[in-house]
Amino acid sequence: MNAASIAALSRAGVAVEVVAQTGSTNADLLARASTLAAPLLLIAEHQSAGRGRAGRSWLSSPEGSLTFSLAWRFDGGPQALLGLPLAVGVALADTLGTLGQQVQLKWPNDVLKDGDKLAGILIETQSAPGGGTWCVIGIGLNLLMPDEMEAQLGRSAAGMPWLARMDRDALMAALLDGLAGCLREFTARGFAAFSARWNLRHAWQGETVVLLDGGVVRHEGRAAGVDDSGRLLLDTDEGRITVMAGDVSLRVKA
Template structure:
């Protein structure tokens, strides 16, 4: 992977850096956020301490995965970022669809292929003293998952072996263009511009699910998509409720 080639192939107007190895591209960009002058894509050929939601580890292989983070500055406070991980999911899904891959979305931050996890999204933020906030959007995308790594993960994961054969610079440029376009739309209109597109790809629409927090069941019901704020709509025996994003996991009932 070559930073100059990615930037040249993309139309996003975003600076690009590629490093051979790092612990976490998200952690690196958060540490540098105060000194950034504009959006920056940081790609790691090998990431040794990737993170997922709720402090979970993200395991990846340098040969079979793409691991990268995009730092993007937003004006206003954190409330304006409601639904951002879901909007990123829509951007990934639409980009992959343009490349011939149909995927589904799982609330709040997973991209699925045939029911298994294909990509994960982690958004972390850092406030700016003069106003606004930096959002660091970390993405791990499985392309060709080695059997030994899948065994280490402990559950089925999806892969895209035909995209693994695609030129990595061109693939990253396509992903960057899709993300940058979506983030600029999010700046103008918030998640409301993405809600219908997310619901169109909702992998568990109508399924009976449980909402868990720390292993404890908070709610049970039928998944009914998301609202314009990115909250999961759940039809329960007591009526429809809206579940806020946070340290909450969604699991198939009985799963």
């Protein structure tokens, strides 16, 4: 991929850097956050130590994946960022939809295709010098899912072979435009501007699910979407409850 080409194809006005290989684009941008003056997109052709939520590793391949992080500064503290991972999921889904690929969303930070994981989102934050918060939004997107990678994962995962044939610079520019538009809208209106769109793509709407914390079932109920703060709505035998995103895992009940 070519940084100048991506920046020229994009309408976002965001600086772009491409590196052949790194451990983690999120870690790299977090290390640079105190010196950044404007948003920056960092793309790695290969990422050797990619991370998912709760410290999980993210496996990728140069040919079959896109791995990138976007650093974006927000005014205010972490409370102003409630629902941001879900808003980013909406942005990815909307962009992929314009490219002819329909996907679903799983609370709190996964993009699914045909029930299998297609993309993951990891957002990390750091206080900005002079106030505000730098957010580093890391995304891993599968394009091809070879059998050997599925074997490493130990579960099925989704790919998008049609997008793998698309010009990578044009694809990255489209994703950047969708993300930048999302972040500007989120700054102005918060997650309430995205909740209806998220619920329309909710993969497990009406399904009976369990919430696991450290492998222990904490809640069970029928998934009823999310509210305007990004909290999961769960209809239990005791009534409706709301769940904030934390170190929990959501599963369809077997």
